[in-house]
Amino acid sequence: MNLQKLNASFYQGLFLVVFALFFIAVTPAQIDLYEGSDALSPRFIPYIVLTIIGFFGIILILQSFKKENVETQQENESEEGKGQKSLRDLLIFIGVCIFILLASEFIGYTFAAIIALIATLIAFKVRPLYKVILIGVIVPILIELLYRALEIYLPLGFWENILY
Amino acid sequence: MMDLLLEAFKEFFILENLLLIPLALIAGQILGAIPGMSSIMAIAIVIPFTYGLSPVTAVTLLMSFYKGGLSGGSIASILIGTPGTAAAAATSLDGYPLAKEGKAGKALETAQIASALGSLFSDILLISIIGFMAQIALNMTSPELLLIVVFAMLTVGSFTAGNPIKGFASALLGIFFSLLGPDPTTGLPRYSFGVLELEAKLDIVPVLLGVLALSEVFYEVYYKKMQSKEGHLPVPKNKSDGRMTWQDFKDTGPTTFQSSVIGAFIGMMPGLGPTIGAFLSHSAAKRTAKDPEKLGKGSLSGVAAAEAGNNAVAGANLVPLFSFGIPGDAEAALVLSALMLHGLTVGPQLFVSDGPLVYGIFISLIVADIVLIFLGLYMVRYFAKPLTKISTRYLYPTVIILMLAGTFGVTRSMFGLMVLVAFGLIGFVMKMNGFSVPAFIIGFILGAPLEGWLQRSYVMVKNDASILLKPSFIITALILIGIAIFMKKVSKKSVPE
Numbered sequence: 001m002n003l004q005k006l007n008a009s010f011y012q013g014l015f016l017v018v019f020a021l022f023f024i025a026v027t028p029a030q031i032d033l034y035e036g037s038d039a040l041s042p043r044f045i046p047y048i049v050l051t052i053i054g055f056f057g058i059i060l061i062l063q064s065f066k067k068e069n070v071e072t073q074q075e076n077e078s079e080e081g082k083g084q085k086s087l088r089d090l091l092i093f094i095g096v097c098i099f100i101l102l103a104s105e106f107i108g109y110t111f112a113a114i115i116a117l118i119a120t121l122i123a124f125k126v127r128p129l130y131k132v133i134l135i136g137v138i139v140p141i142l143i144e145l146l147y148r149a150l151e152i153y154l155p156l157g158f159w160e161n162i163l164y
Numbered sequence: 165m166m167d168l169l170l171e172a173f174k175e176f177f178i179l180e181n182l183l184l185i186p187l188a189l190i191a192g193q194i195l196g197a198i199p200g201m202s203s204i205m206a207i208a209i210v211i212p213f214t215y216g217l218s219p220v221t222a223v224t225l226l227m228s229f230y231k232g233g234l235s236g237g238s239i240a241s242i243l244i245g246t247p248g249t250a251a252a253a254a255t256s257l258d259g260y261p262l263a264k265e266g267k268a269g270k271a272l273e274t275a276q277i278a279s280a281l282g283s284l285f286s287d288i289l290l291i292s293i294i295g296f297m298a299q300i301a302l303n304m305t306s307p308e309l310l311l312i313v314v315f316a317m318l319t320v321g322s323f324t325a326g327n328p329i330k331g332f333a334s335a336l337l338g339i340f341f342s343l344l345g346p347d348p349t350t351g352l353p354r355y356s357f358g359v360l361e362l363e364a365k366l367d368i369v370p371v372l373l374g375v376l377a378l379s380e381v382f383y384e385v386y387y388k389k390m391q392s393k394e395g396h397l398p399v400p401k402n403k404s405d406g407r408m409t410w411q412d413f414k415d416t417g418p419t420t421f422q423s424s425v426i427g428a429f430i431g432m433m434p435g436l437g438p439t440i441g442a443f444l445s446h447s448a449a450k451r452t453a454k455d456p457e458k459l460g461k462g463s464l465s466g467v468a469a470a471e472a473g474n475n476a477v478a479g480a481n482l483v484p485l486f487s488f489g490i491p492g493d494a495e496a497a498l499v500l501s502a503l504m505l506h507g508l509t510v511g512p513q514l515f516v517s518d519g520p521l522v523y524g525i526f527i528s529l530i531v532a533d534i535v536l537i538f539l540g541l542y543m544v545r546y547f548a549k550p551l552t553k554i555s556t557r558y559l560y561p562t563v564i565i566l567m568l569a570g571t572f573g574v575t576r577s578m579f580g581l582m583v584l585v586a587f588g589l590i591g592f593v594m595k596m597n598g599f600s601v602p603a604f605i606i607g608f609i610l611g612a613p614l615e616g617w618l619q620r621s622y623v624m625v626k627n628d629a630s631i632l633l634k635p636s637f638i639i640t641a642l643i644l645i646g647i648a649i650f651m652k653k654v655s656k657k658s659v660p661e
Contacts, residue, residue: 097378
């Protein structure tokens with residue numbers, strides 16, 4: 001078998017099969033049975049859903065071996081390859097989310113958002129610097145004030161001890 | 165009925181609603197006009213702000229934003245030929261060539277009028293038939309409702325992804341994630357893996373915002389759509405090139421009406437959505453318009469057809485939502501989540517328990533359409549060009565900050581933010597691999613009712629298997645088969661050339 005010829009469908013199908021098998025395997029430990037009920041077992045629907053997901057995974061794998069699918073996929077890949085992609089930009093955005101997620105409880109949401117926003121704007125070459133600082137500081141503070149007006153309080157982190 | 169409408173008017177006609185409609189329409193149009201911002205992202209930003217509002221005001225805000233976003237989407241399509249969404253792609257087929265001929269103003273105004281009229285038609289249709297539909301739904305028993313939910317998921321799965329297998333798998337993955345949390349009959353947790361937060365059901369807002377909006381930001385960023393292009397368009401040769409004339413209105417009127425009808429019917433079918441509405445209307449206009457040879461090369465009828473067909477989907481989409489609790493597409497799912505935030509269960513029962521509220525929402529839709537006609541024209545005359553030059557380099561980071569803050573506001577927990585980011589990544593991976601995000605969302609929303617109706621149907625059939633031979637069950641099954649055949653034909657015809 002020529003591995004290079006296996007198209008994305010194969011891996012997508014494989015993922016679905018592994019996903020389904022994993023959850024089918026952990027179901028007995030994760031869902032307790034309850035005796036004495038007229039209704040279907042609590043495991044029934046999860047088993048059915050996972051079995052069908054696995055079945056569709058197998059179909060996708062089988063589809064990937066069809067010659068025309070391999071060819072179409074290769075054409076698609078070459079078409080998509082023409083467009084620019086940026087893993088760096090994507091990672092910056094994911095990093096921003098994770099940073100705010102982790103830092104909010106310690107330094108407060110607004111402060112974390114200010115740092116993240118300024119860093120992102122600098123990374124995307126927004127100039128001049130005063131524009132970066134202006135947007136980076138004003139937007140999170142406006143959001144904080146807007147939410148406070150709606151009586152929604154974002155995490156304050158260590159500022160809580162200082163402010164209150 | 166009159167008492168109900170009077171109550172509905174009381175619910176709607178408050179200063180808050182009347183102020184919010186134009187504001188939300190303007191904000192929606194601004195966001196919709198910026199290349200790379202979709203109406204989904206616009207609604208996603210607003211959802212958390214609806215938390216403190218009354219249900220009518222919340223849906224008024226969301227739907228006005230959505231309508232504004234849809235009509236604003238035509239601005240980028242016409243002026244720079246880069247549609248922000250697939251639904252707006254049909255508009256750029258004729259709109260951009262017209263702009264290159266110096267008729268950008270004419271095309272923009274036609275798009276705004278056709279959008280608002282398509283939307284108005286769809287909302288009137290919604291109000292006319294929704295009571296009847298809800299009455300039918302109220303008389304249905306669990307097996308029939310189960311049949312309808314399964315049908316909705318099958319149609320959404322088969323029409324929203326290139327490969328139907330991926331569409332069905334997406335819907336099933338959505339159902340699977342809806343199973344997390346307590347079992348409805350025993351209350352025992354499922355797949356909690358010892359994590360306390362996973363013993364409860366996943367909150368709908370972070371899941372929806374993650375899969376629909378955050379994933380879209382990731383996707384756009386990954387494919388380097390962060391820069392906006394500046395349009396270099398010729399100036400109008402004469403005054404009439406810059407405006408929609410009465411003659412233009414008369415010429416495009418029949419096409420607008422025809423496309424509104426098509427769009428509204430497409431909107432009532434779960435899974436078909438505004439893209440099919442726009443392309444189907446455009447291809448129908450090719451057969452009926454006064455200037456069929458010009459369609460696709462720069463025809464006003466083409467712009468009107470695409471915009472009316474696209475916008476008419478919005479109101480009609482609420483028919484399956486309010487009558488059966490089934491969201492027809494991603495936007496309807498977001499409206500559903502806003503109502504759920506207020507503790508309302510959307511479905512036929514809502515007409516019995518909160519009739520004035522439901523009709524108050526419908527009145528707000530009509531008022532928004534009327535305001536959109538005037539506001540839309542004003543916006544495209546004076547603000548269209550500057551809007552297309554706003555760079556998403558500033559916007560995407562701000563959208564993320566707003567989304568994270570909004571999710572925290574709704575869930576009041578850091579776990580909610582984790583769910584948002586996790587589902588943002590799941591949505592991104594799904595989009596990258598051609599899986600259907602709308603099917604996933606609809607599977608997630610309908611998972612719980614599906615399970616409930618399946619359990620009840622099982623008990624009913626166990627006690628008396630003959631209920632499956634009841635005329636109402638057989639008629640429902642036959643109607644659904646008929647709709648499926650119709651949808652199959654419609655979707656084949658609407659494939660963009």
